[in-house]
Amino acid sequence: MDRKRELFGGRGAAILAMAGSAIGLGNIWRFPYMVGQTGGAAFIILYLVCCLLLSLPIFLAEAVIGHRTHAGTFGALEQLAPGTKWKWLGLLTVLSPLVILSYYSVVGGWSMDYLWRSLTAGFHADAIGTVSSEFGGFIASPWAPLLCHTLFLGGCAWIVSAGVKSGIEKFNKVTMPLLFVLIVVIMGYSLTLPGSSAGVSYMLKPDFSKITPSAVAAAMGQSFFSLSLGVGTILTYASYVHEKENILVTGLGTVGFDLLFALIAGFAIMPAVFAAGIEPGAGPGLIFETLPYIFAKMGASAPWLSSLVAVLFFVTIVFAAFTSAISMFEVGVAYLVEQKGLSRRRATLLIFACTWALGALCSLSFGPLSGVKLFGLSIFSFCDMLTSNFLMTFGGLLFVLFVGWKMDRKAVRDEFTCGGTARFNCAVFDAFWLLLRYIAPPAIVIIFITNFLA
Ligand code: PFF
Secondary structure, eight states: OTOOOOOOHHHHHHHHHHHHOOOOOOSIIIHHHHHTTTHHHHHHHHHHHHHIIIIIHHHHHHHHHHHTSSSSSSHHHHHHHSSSSSHHHHHHHHHHHHHHHOOOOOOOHHHHHHHHHTTOOOEEEEEEEHHHHHHHHHHHHSHHHHHHHHHHHHHHHHHTTOOIIIIIIIIHHHHHHHHHHHHHHHHHHTTSTTTTTTHHHHHOOOGGGGOOHHHHHHHHHHHHHHHTEEEEEEHHHTSSOTTTTTTTHHHHHHHHHHHHHHHHHHHHHHHHHTTTTOTTTTTTTTTTTHHHHHHHHHHOOOOOHHHHHHHHHHHHHHHHHHHHHHHHHHHHHHHHHHHOOOOOOHHHHHHHHHHHHHHHHHHTTTTTTTTTTTTBBBBHHHHIIIIIIIIIHHHHHHHHHHHISSSSSHHHHHHHTTTTTOOOHHHHHHHHHHIIIIIIHHHHHHHHHHHOOO
């Protein structure tokens, strides 16, 4: 182990950082719209089952590799399986978070613009179509979204270049508790709106006819995205956790916070959607079209309150996006520092330059580059589809196979049980081992095929 390697300050800091990676646009934007599109409470039940039975073991598998080796993705696999082809998994998981970061930063930039709008002019519209065409016009105009993408990515670079403790840890320690307070306040407000109870029942009453194979695949894909699985971010953050810390406790804490946040975000958004009399299945336009329309509608009767809620909402989104984006950024930086000997500053600049360029193409694919198609998709949608449907699932499968079938069982058990001393963890380990070896791999393959055929 490299003695000079920075570590997180303690268990709390590690959980906050990992939860920071997990909690992001996936919880506030993707989860509520998928709940809306895939049948409300039925989707939530599927999602909980997927998180506990599949995503948690995969999360722990990644964390075990990072914590055991105290190295980034490439170095960790080289250490555990020197001179084998597993190093390609290390390389793949350096590249895939950077592809995600490129388009994630574009959406992070849009959120910054919407935060600015809510602080200045606010939202005014008498029909949802007006808000949608305003949003469409904004993302197609080349310069403003590019500028926002640059500012968002620049912010990430600034935090990451400050280091693991003084940059990433410090930022997450301040931001994560704030995010929880904000989302609870927004939920409280949303639940008091007249007509919001229909949204609450939608979130609580399952319609089991909605449970189809594609809903299962969607729930699984969402839990992968939300827990940042299969792309090495959890592995890299776990490598900064002190060796005395127990990885099971850190993992359970992180997954628990991520689930809680997604549910609160659902209860913050769905009741407001129903209160405004809008269809819940609005899809990806939810936060940039449906919600601004709701803010505009509320603004007619209570302008002051509506502006305040809009500002709080977009602050939550922007900061949640930052805490996730810096985890993806860090994977590339850790690789360049540890494997290529670059200084953290240079590594940060290089990652900034590459992800900025790909992100710029993604951003322009809504405007001047809209005619460029890859497998029939725009550059943005291609990067999203490639990573969410394939690379994350593929990476997750390989991590699970590596820990379950290649790593020494005793080494994995020691990570869980503090060398066999924690009795409760020993029982949990047996269940984890079973899920990891026999349940997770075929389940991931089935989901992979379902996504492929979709
Ligand atoms: N988990 C993040 C979210 O829910 O927004 C997204 C994400 C972060 C995906 C980090 C992948 C990753 F490596």
